[in-house]
Amino acid sequence: MNRASRKKLEAKGWRLGDAQDFLELTDKEMAFIxxxxxxxRDLKKHRQLKRLSQAAFARRINSSQSRVAKMEAGDASVSMDLLIKSLLELGVSRKELARSIDQSNRRTV
Amino acid sequence: MNRASRKKLEAKGWRLGDAQDFLELTDKEMAFIxxxxxxxRDLKKHRQLKRLSQAAFARRINSSQSRVAKMEAGDASVSMDLLIKSLLELGVSRKELARSIDQSNRRTV
DNA sequence: TGACAGTATGTCAGATATGACATATTATTT
DNA sequence: AAATAATATGTCATATCTGACATACTGTCA
Structure with missing residues (x-):
């Protein structure tokens, strides 16, 4: 991971292990992030497909516009649970979720 | 979902919506659970493949034997985040994770 | 330009998840 | 059977996540 990418993530609140950590650990951290x-990204995509504003969608999942924004922005304060529940709420199937989880549709940070 | 299954889940601490809830909602709850x-199940499988006791594995992820037991038992107090981080720690790939997430390798509760 | 809708970012009190511990239950070994 | 290892279950103080709110920023339209 380069300096710029790391900076970007740290701006989102991610506390990454020291660069001296051995590589495998960093890889796991990165996979998770x-x-x-x-x-x-998927949440944003599906929300927009349904033509919902963040506020409208937030209402639907009993959350708030700001939290939806954080979910879509990759903020470190957002849990996997919330992301997945939200995607399910948008009607996304387990199969589609699996595609997001999978490495294959990767995109560099 | 039948009464016995529901009982089983509720024993694990899951609070399910009333049966009168419309079906779609229940389906989403169920998909998530x-x-x-x-x-x-995957965690247990991979841990056993590596011949680690719950206690030994717990040490590796800075957790405790009881929490590992809860993860494997599907306890409601366990987050997706912890499950996924733990699986990554066991060396499970994103592709394999995706397979678990996917509906296809389903098994009734 | 200003008004307005949508999104982003920071903060915080309350809600939920966490590791740790105690203790019970269930294999496994001798 | 008794000792030992492994796993399950309950509780709790603390850590982390949450919705809510305030406020800033970014478009877009008149």
């Missing part, structure tokens, strides 16, 4: 980012 | 159960 990338999954959340992927789910956030 | 089934995902967690699937991840828990």
């Amino acid at each position: 990338e999954m959340k980012l992927a789910l956030g | 089934e995902m967690k159960l699937a991840l828990g």
Whole structure:
């Protein structure tokens, strides 16, 4: 991971282990974070497909506009549970969720 | 969902919506819970493949034996985040995680 | 330009998840 | 059977996540 990417993530509140940590650990951290980012992107995509504003969608899941914004932005304060529940609420299937989780539809941070 | 299954889940601490709720909602609840159960089963499988006791694995992820037991048992107090981080720690790939998330390797509760 | 809808970002009190511990239950080994 | 290892279950103080709110920013339309 380059300096710029790391900066970007740290801005979102992610506390990453020291660069001296051995690589495997960092890889696991990254895999986890990338999954959340992927789910956030998907959330945005599906919400927009349904022509819902963040506020409208927030109402639907008993949350708030700001939290929806954070979900889509990959904020570190957002749990996997919330992301997945939200996607299900949008009618996304387990199969589609699986595609987001999977490495294959990757995109660099 | 039948009465026995519901009882089983409620024993694990899951608070399910009233049966009068319309079906779609219940389906989403169930999809979410089934995902967690699937991840828990996978965790157990991979831990055993590596011949680790719950206590030994717990040490590796800075957790405790009791929490690992809860993860594997599908306890409601366990987050998706913890399940997924734990699976990654066991060396499970995103692709394999995706398979658990996916409906296809389903098993009734 | 200003008004307005949508989104982003920061903060916080309350809600939920966490590791740790105690203790019970269930294999496994001798 | 008794000792030992592994797993299950309950509780709790603390850590982390949450919705809500305030407020800032970004478009877009008149």
